[in-house]
Structures are given as structure tokens and as C-alpha cells.
Amino acid sequence: MATGPNKIRLSTNPTDDAIAALQIGDIVYLDGTIYTAREGVYMRVIEDRVDLPLDLPAVSAANFHCSPAATQHDDGSFVLGAVTATASFRFSKWIGRWLAASGAKLIIGKGGMSPEDYRDHFVPNGAIYLTTVGYGTGALLGRGVKQVRELHWKKELGLAQAMWVIEVENFGPFIVESDVAGNSLFERENAKIAANLEAAYEGTKPAVLKRFGETDDRKDEMI
Amino acid sequence: MIGIDLVQSTAETLMRKAAIEIPDDYLAGLKTAAAAEDGDLSSFVLEAMLENYAAAKEDSRAMCGDTGCPRWYVKMGNEARIDGGPIALEAALRRATASATSSVPLRPNRVHPLWRTDHDNNVGIGAPEIEYGFEPGGDWIDLVTVHKGGLFGTDYRMLFPSDGIQGIKRFFLDSLVAFGKRGLACQPAIIGIGLGGSKDACMVLGKRAACLRVVGDRNPDAKIAELEDELKDLGNNIGMGAMGFVGKSMVIDCNIEVGYCHTGGMQMSVHAFCLSSRRAVARIYGDGRVAYRTDPQWFTDYQRRETVEWPQAQTKSG
Numbered sequence: 001m002a003t004g005p006n007k008i009r010l011s012t013n014p015t016d017d018a019i020a021a022l023q024i025g026d027i028v029y030l031d032g033t034i035y036t037a038r039e040g041v042y043m044r045v046i047e048d049r050v051d052l053p054l055d056l057p058a059v060s061a062a063n064f065h066c067s068p069a070a071t072q073h074d075d076g077s078f079v080l081g082a083v084t085a086t087a088s089f090r091f092s093k094w095i096g097r098w099l100a101a102s103g104a105k106l107i108i109g110k111g112g113m114s115p116e117d118y119r120d121h122f123v124p125n126g127a128i129y130l131t132t133v134g135y136g137t138g139a140l141l142g143r144g145v146k147q148v149r150e151l152h153w154k155k156e157l158g159l160a161q162a163m164w165v166i167e168v169e170n171f172g173p174f175i176v177e178s179d180v181a182g183n184s185l186f187e188r189e190n191a192k193i194a195a196n197l198e199a200a201y202e203g204t205k206p207a208v209l210k211r212f213g214e215t216d217d218r219k220d221e222m223i
Numbered sequence: 224m225i226g227i228d229l230v231q232s233t234a235e236t237l238m239r240k241a242a243i244e245i246p247d248d249y250l251a252g253l254k255t256a257a258a259a260e261d262g263d264l265s266s267f268v269l270e271a272m273l274e275n276y277a278a279a280k281e282d283s284r285a286m287c288g289d290t291g292c293p294r295w296y297v298k299m300g301n302e303a304r305i306d307g308g309p310i311a312l313e314a315a316l317r318r319a320t321a322s323a324t325s326s327v328p329l330r331p332n333r334v335h336p337l338w339r340t341d342h343d344n345n346v347g348i349g350a351p352e353i354e355y356g357f358e359p360g361g362d363w364i365d366l367v368t369v370h371k372g373g374l375f376g377t378d379y380r381m382l383f384p385s386d387g388i389q390g391i392k393r394f395f396l397d398s399l400v401a402f403g404k405r406g407l408a409c410q411p412a413i414i415g416i417g418l419g420g421s422k423d424a425c426m427v428l429g430k431r432a433a434c435l436r437v438v439g440d441r442n443p444d445a446k447i448a449e450l451e452d453e454l455k456d457l458g459n460n461i462g463m464g465a466m467g468f469v470g471k472s473m474v475i476d477c478n479i480e481v482g483y484c485h486t487g488g489m490q491m492s493v494h495a496f497c498l499s500s501r502r503a504v505a506r507i508y509g510d511g512r513v514a515y516r517t518d519p520q521w522f523t524d525y526q527r528r529e530t531v532e533w534p535q536a537q538t539k540s541g
Contacts, residue, residue: 067289068330069329136372138289143278159330200461206393207382208382
């Protein structure tokens with residue numbers, strides 16, 4: 001690449017100004033503390049109304065949609081190897097209430113969320129979405145982990161769904177997928193690709209037997 | 224006689240290798256794709272992945288935080304004998320899977336589908352899957368572990384003879400476009416395609432085509448080999464690259480496996496082996512030697528046999 005994208009170091013409790021300065025496509029590395037929360041934690045907090053086990057967003061405003069490749073020894077110590085995000089679109093039904101309850105400003109995950117989620121939930125809460133790269137730069141992200149600080153709800157949710165609180169430094173790379181105005185990098189790219197799809201499909205034909213629920217609009221984002 | 228402790232220790236080594244070391248054939252394929260890629264964002268992503276493989280090896284840590292679902296393919300030479308028999312073999316593979324999950328560590332991905340119970344060791348009902356093949360001659364067993372990732376990138380469709388190659392191409396593109404958006408399929412990937420069989424056999428063939436054949440390998444049927452090339456090019460000309468960004472890297476290679484099917488149908492399955500195409504192989508010989516490799520060499524002439532009997536002459540050559 002002749003001209004690389006912008007690279008930015010960002011706090012996990014970023015100021016409003018720092019968030020507003022980010023543009024979609026910027027590369028971000030995080031410093032501070034992040035925590036993992038996905039469907040297990042969301043259901044427990046939002047549906048079962050269990051109190052949060054830590055002070056959010058004071059401890060961290062960065063929610064990682066992730067289950068680390070990690071284990072806890074009998075003496076309570078942790079071994080954490082690689083960390084990689086899981087696909088975020090599946091958490092749409094909880095994200096609005098979660099942003100309100102947790103005060104999260106950074107949602108980190110795989111693949112972004114829908115334009116409606118950005119408009120209805122992220123923008124009003126001043127939050128943005130950072131996507132992991134690859135996917136699967138798990139080893140690079142693992143290098144940015146300084147230590148596991150706490151592990152909550154291991155017994156209730158299992159290692160994969162538990163809430164890991166992790167201290168990080170130069171933790172990345174991530175790409176800014178949605179900005180403070182709710183613009184989406186994936187949407188922008190998808191629109192560009194859609195222009196070429198008809199040509200790519202030339203010389204093919206639809207299946208003789210259709211399936212229920214099928215869309216033939218391949219410009220759809222599917223999520 | 225192959226000792227069961229050797230089976231377990233070899234299996235544990237394989238679990239570690241699969242999680243940490245990207246196979247050479249895939250790495251070379253990805254480097255070629257990275258050199259050809261001209262989309263800015265896609266290029267950045269591929270370069271980051273190459274850095275990531277190096278970091279994983281250097282630090283001896285899993286290359287991806289989602290370490291997939293470990294499974295085993297066991298191929299036995301016809302003369303192989305295992306201490307304790309196949310029951311002991313299965314127990315050793317399950318123990319190795321559990322112990323490697325905490326020693327590497329791997330992510331304990333396997334849970335009950337309804338109750339979400341997690342034993343934190345990747346072992347449970349039906350997990351890990353253990354599948355078998357046999358080969359004429361030989362006192363060895365091949366242990367192959369595949370930790371396939373991804374909830375996305377796989378699909379099945381019943382096509383019919385009248386759909387023809389055009390229909391195959393359409394379903395192939397549909398699968399890549401649908402799962403490639405936002406990079407859900409973790410492309411560029413080795414794409415495996417199953418054609419024919421029955422629904423279950425078709426899925427098995429496609430998954431094995433993705434996970435048990437290497438980049439650059441071609442089907443022995445010259446016309447199917449041509450179709451593999453054609454589909455690879457088709458996928459790389461969608462205009463989409465890594466993470467669903469503008470680019471041209473979707474398919475590192477395309478492998479097709481076929482099986483005879485009902486005269487009225489043409490089953491098709493598509494499988495994407497992700498950016499972390501985790502596979503590792505070891506051959507354990509009867510005398511206790513162990514040789515590690517990354518090419519499963521699963522699809523031999525014998526595995527693809529199409530006649531009633533396997534000719535005796537070939538059986539003896541082993």
C-alpha cells in the first residue's frame with residue numbers, strides 16, 4: 001500500500017472529542033481496560049436483571065464481543081493466549097439497553113451491526129463500533145494483553161461466556177466501522193461491490209427449484 | 224502394535240500444532256493473494272493476517288481466539304493394530320482434546336445445543352467428531368485433526384441435472400456473496416464443494432474437500448480439475464476481498480469432491496475453511512515412529528474408489 005490508513009492510539013475510556021475525531025477506516029489501538037460481554041452476559045443483565053459485577057463505565061467503556069482462548073488454573077491465575085471477536089449482529093436485540101446500562105462508548109466485535117442499530121442506539125449514546133481485522137488476528141491481539149484483572153460469572157456462564165476484565169496496551173489492530181454520526185464502513189464497501197455483482201453473475205442461472213424466504217436482491221446486507 | 228500412550232501424546236502435539244501453526248500450503252496461497260490484492264483495506268487486512276501467523280508461531284499462542292471445533296479423522300492401514308483397539312483409540316483422542324484445550328489454551332467452544340452446558344474442554348455429546356477411513360496395506364495410522372472455525376460460509380442445496388454447471392456457479396457465487404459480506408466467512412478461504420451423494424454424504428464430501436485437501440491440489444478427473452480452476456477465478460472476480468471490503472481475494476483454492484447420487488438430483492454443498500485453516504497430521508507406524516506433516520493425503524484412489532472390488536494388485540502394493 002502506498003498510503004496506509006490513519007493509525008490512532010485510543011483510551012478505553014475515550015473522551016467525546018477523541019471519539020468524534022475518528023473516521024471510518026481509521027486503524028485503532030487501545031490502551032486501558034476492556035471487558036468481554038456477549039449473549040450470556042446480556043441475557044443475565046438485561047433479561048434476568050442481575051446487577052453488574054463491576055462499576056461500568058468507570059472501569060471500562062469498551063465492550064469486546066469475544067470469548068478468549070484462555071483458561072484459569074486451580075490457584076486462580078490465568079493463561080490467556082489468543083483473543084478474537086465474535087459476530088456482533090446477533091446481539092442486536094440487547095445492544096440498545098446494554099449501551100444505556102453500561103455506558104459503553106466502544107463496541108468491539110466482528111462484522112459490525114446494522115445501520116438501524118447505529119442510528120437508533122449507537123448515535124444517541126455517543127458510541128462507535130470497532131471491528132477486529134481479518135478475521136482472526138488473535139495472536140496479535142493476545143500480544144496487547146497485559147493481564148487478566150478479573151473473571152466474573154465463570155461458574156454461571158462458563159469460560160466462553162463469562163465476563164473477562166482485561167488490561168491492555170497497544171491492543172489492536174481494529175478498524176473504525178461506525179463513526180459518531182453512524183456512518184458504516186461495511187455499508188460503504190458493500191455499495192461499491194454491489195455495482196459489480198451483475199457482471200460477476202453473468203453466465204449463471206437461478207436454481208430450477210426455489211427456496212422459501214429467498215431474496216434475489218444480492219445488494220442486501222443479509223443481516 | 225501401536226501403544227495408546229503414543230496415540231494420546233501424538234494427538235496432543237497435533238492439537239497444539241493445528242491451533243498455532245498455519246499450514247505452509249495455505250500460507251503460500253495467502254501470500255500470493257496478498258501480492259495480487261490491490262484494494263487498500265483488503266491489502267491491510269491480508270498483511271495483518273500474515274503478521275498474525277508469524278506472531279502466533281513466535282509466541283507459541285493460538286493464531287485465532289476462536290480456535291474452532293476440534294475434530295478427528297483417523298485413517299488406518301489395513302494391517303494396523305492399536306493397543307486396546309478402536310475403543311481405546313477414541314478415548315485417547317477425547318483425552319487429548321480435553322487436555323490440549325487447557326494446555327494450549329484453546330477456547331472451550333463446545334456446548335450443549337439447548338442447555339448451553341460447557342465442560343470447558345471441547346468434549347461433550349458427539350464431540351469431538353471422530354471419523355474413519357481405511358487404506359490397503361500399511362501398519363500405520365494417520366491422525367488428522369481439523370479445528371474448523373466459523374458459523375458462516377457453509378450451505379447446502381438440492382440442485383437438479385437441468386441446473387447444470389450454470390446452476391452450480393450460481394449457488395457457488397450465492398454462498399460466497401452471502402457469507403462474504405462483512406467478512407463473516409473469514410475469507411479468503413479454501414472453498415470445498417461437495418457434489419452428489421445424498422444430503423449427508425454431500426456435506427461430508429464438501430467439508431472434507433475444504434479441510435482435507437491442500438492448496439494447489441487438483442481432482443484427478445481432468446474436467447473436475449478445470450471446474451475447480453474456473454470456480455476459483457469466479458470467486459476472485461466478485462470484486463470482494465477480505466472482510467467483505469472491495470478487493471479480489473475470496474478464494475485461496477477451490478476443491479471439489481463428488482459422489483454418485485440419485486439419477487434425478489445433483490446435491491451441492493459449499494464449505495469455507497477460514498483464514499485460520501487449522502489442520503495437522505501425524506502418521507504413527509507400527510514400530511512407534513511418528514512423522515508429522517500438514518497434508519492429510521486423505522483423498523487417495525482408494526478413498527475415491529468407484530468399482531465393486533478394489534483390485535488385489537493395488538491392495539498388495541500398499
